[in-house]
Amino acid sequence: MKNKNVSFPDEWNGWRLKNNEIDYNVDDNNYLLSRCSYLRDNLIKNSSYKLKNSIDSYSNRQVLAWGCGSGKTTNLKVLCANTDKSTLIIVKTNEEIKKLVFDVKALNTEQSICGIYEGSNTLKELKYNICALEKYKIIVTNNWRALYESSNVFIKYYDPIKNIIMKRELVIFDEFQDPYIDIIVKHEKLLVELYKRELIYGKEIKLTRENIKNMVEFDKSIFSKIFDHLPDIKDEKLYKERVKWLFEKLIISLGDLSNTNIVSDITIYQDINNFIDERTKLIILDATADILFKDSNYWNIEIYKKNKVTIHNDVYFDTISSRRKTRKRKKTHKEEIIEDIKKIEEYILKSTSNRHLIITWKNTEHIENLPRFIKENLDKSVSSKCEIIHYNSGKCRSTNEYIDYDSIIFFGEWFNNTSHAERLSEVLNVKITAKDLVKSEIIQAIFRTQARREKPISIAFFYNYNEKLLDGYDSFEESINSILNIEDSDFKRMATMRRILNIMETELNKNTLKKVRNFICKMNILDLQNEIMEIKTSLKELNDIVDHKFKSRRDVIPLQNALIKYFNINLIL
Numbered sequence: 001m002k003n004k005n006v007s008f009p010d011e012w013n014g015w016r017l018k019n020n021e022i023d024y025n026v027d028d029n030n031y032l033l034s035r036c037s038y039l040r041d042n043l044i045k046n047s048s049y050k051l052k053n054s055i056d057s058y059s060n061r062q063v064l065a066w067g068c069g070s071g072k073t074t075n076l077k078v079l080c081a082n083t084d085k086s087t088l089i090i091v092k093t094n095e096e097i098k099k100l101v102f103d104v105k106a107l108n109t110e111q112s113i114c115g116i117y118e119g120s121n122t123l124k125e126l127k128y129n130i131c132a133l134e135k136y137k138i139i140v141t142n143n144w145r146a147l148y149e150s151s152n153v154f155i156k157y158y159d160p161i162k163n164i165i166m167k168r169e170l171v172i173f174d175e176f177q178d179p180y181i182d183i184i185v186k187h188e189k190l191l192v193e194l195y196k197r198e199l200i201y202g203k204e205i206k207l208t209r210e211n212i213k214n215m216v217e218f219d220k221s222i223f224s225k226i227f228d229h230l231p232d233i234k235d236e237k238l239y240k241e242r243v244k245w246l247f248e249k250l251i252i253s254l255g256d257l258s259n260t261n262i263v264s265d266i267t268i269y270q271d272i273n274n275f276i277d278e279r280t281k282l283i284i285l286d287a288t289a290d291i292l293f294k295d296s297n298y299w300n301i302e303i304y305k306k307n308k309v310t311i312h313n314d315v316y317f318d319t320i321s322s323r324r325k326t327r328k329r330k331k332t333h334k335e336e337i338i339e340d341i342k343k344i345e346e347y348i349l350k351s352t353s354n355r356h357l358i359i360t361w362k363n364t365e366h367i368e369n370l371p372r373f374i375k376e377n378l379d380k381s382v383s384s385k386c387e388i389i390h391y392n393s394g395k396c397r398s399t400n401e402y403i404d405y406d407s408i409i410f411f412g413e414w415f416n417n418t419s420h421a422e423r424l425s426e427v428l429n430v431k432i433t434a435k436d437l438v439k440s441e442i443i444q445a446i447f448r449t450q451a452r453r454e455k456p457i458s459i460a461f462f463y464n465y466n467e468k469l470l471d472g473y474d475s476f477e478e479s480i481n482s483i484l485n486i487e488d489s490d491f492k493r494m495a496t497m498r499r500i501l502n503i504m505e506t507e508l509n510k511n512t513l514k515k516v517r518n519f520i521c522k523m524n525i526l527d528l529q530n531e532i533m534e535i536k537t538s539l540k541e542l543n544d545i546v547d548h549k550f551k552s553r554r555d556v557i558p559l560q561n562a563l564i565k566y567f568n569i570n571l572i573l
Helices: 026-042 050-057 072-082 096-107 123-128 143-148 151-155 188-197 207-218 220-227 236-254 330-350 372-375 420-429 435-446 465-483 490-507 512-523 539-546 553-566
Strands: 061-066 087-091 113-116 138-142 156-159 166-168 171-174 180-187 264-271 281-285 300-304 316-319 356-360 386-390 407-411 458-465 532-534 569-572
Touching: 026 096, 050 072, 061 458, 072 087, 072 096, 072 171, 087 096, 087 143, 096 113, 096 138, 113 123, 138 143, 143 180, 143 264, 151 156, 180 188, 180 420, 188 220, 236 264, 264 553, 316 330, 330 372, 330 407, 330 458, 356 372, 372 386, 407 435, 420 435, 458 465, 490 512, 490 553, 512 539, 512 553, 539 553
Parallel strands: 061 281, 061 300, 087 138, 087 171, 113 138, 171 281, 316 458, 356 386, 356 407, 407 458, 532 569
Antiparallel strands: 156 166, 180 264
16 A cells, blocks of 8 residues: 555644544555554654563553553553453543544554444444444443443453353553442432332332333333433344343332432442453553552552652742632632632743643632633733643543643642542442542643653642641642652641641640741741750730730740740740
């Protein structure tokens, strides 16, 4: 085949699509040939082929904590292009599905691989044929679709050599993703539908497995009313396959309907363990997986090429007054946010960095789209240098979109749900905390910038100091300290001071705490002293410093005791 006038850099914008799916056969495969040349010349030649060469030696529950920029995705493409193992790969976005499938085809046009996403031809085929995916050696899809479907849809593989249908040998999560999904059933709607079908009379429930089976067999309408977002299914076999497992789980979840609060929702739980067993090799590729899977006896962890971050100057820290959830009026809240945005603006104007990635909340109590609101309230000269995304948007991981950015700014605390961490721990047989999840996300976000290329960056964090939000701050502090390639920093000293203040809040009464805070602030005490430091002052001067009128020297004793205990400061009157 001739490869004429085809040039493919590492940009995807100009790539030809057909019906929203990458067309593998356009221009006599010139697209594939050009991409293959690019991959081999620019990426693969520098790859260690580590994944391809080690796949058989890994345990059946394997975590690959390879550092950001270590070549995980490139290794995965090489593996897929050469493997003879029946494989299910789960990635985060439809874009990643398209890119992975296209690159594997470019490297090996004979490989049997398909991508399942909205608009893909294989998804259309699946809607009419429940067995459509069994013929593909490799299936690539996203997290939601893999978990929502019946396990049989993705996990079954027809081996043409052995002439048998078997379970796929290998499941790979590219980047850590939720290995579970919760499907909500409206309890009240369910009872209404059961009443229509004469399966409920008052408190007497005539609901059996046989009744459920009959409903699955003959009555589609009930499912669209009970289950939210149930896909339109034209093929009868596929329809039954998709809903059968839902109702099997629903029966278990229902319990005694007559003793259940009808206004409460019913949750159906589906997770990775529902469609793979101990014999299936499950591999998770994630740069920060060593944080999430630490101290696990169930998972084997391989750490490889963990990078440190070089920073300009030091980590910048400033407090903000606004919060995501507030009891304040809409007008007051917006004014507060705008004042805090001005702090970002001042920081950027003083910064020597050229491009800033700002990560903030998706919304607040009174602001529906906070990234847009921040953009609109920044000066145009500043706004043009910024890209603003929100926490847990999906853009804080995986993407190389911000690889030319030399600054990252966190605006507001970043938390993760405790119940979510508990559910992850249960499904994966590990001990993951909400703080672990945040630490992982912060590190991943930082490596979206040019830190990924081992170039220096600036880091800033604008945070609302509040004793109830300390876990969020601790997550930030610990994640930053774990990836800095410096031993000493103002940030570490600042963090130490913050911890001291936290301890004081639990041990001192409010009046003494207020005096200590005022003293530290007014006297500009920025660091914990290793040796006792003496500070001499008069009672009159001390009154001005702490904004309190002491009646006698005796009244100063609690303040003196606190300063010597927490800060090694000997206050002498």
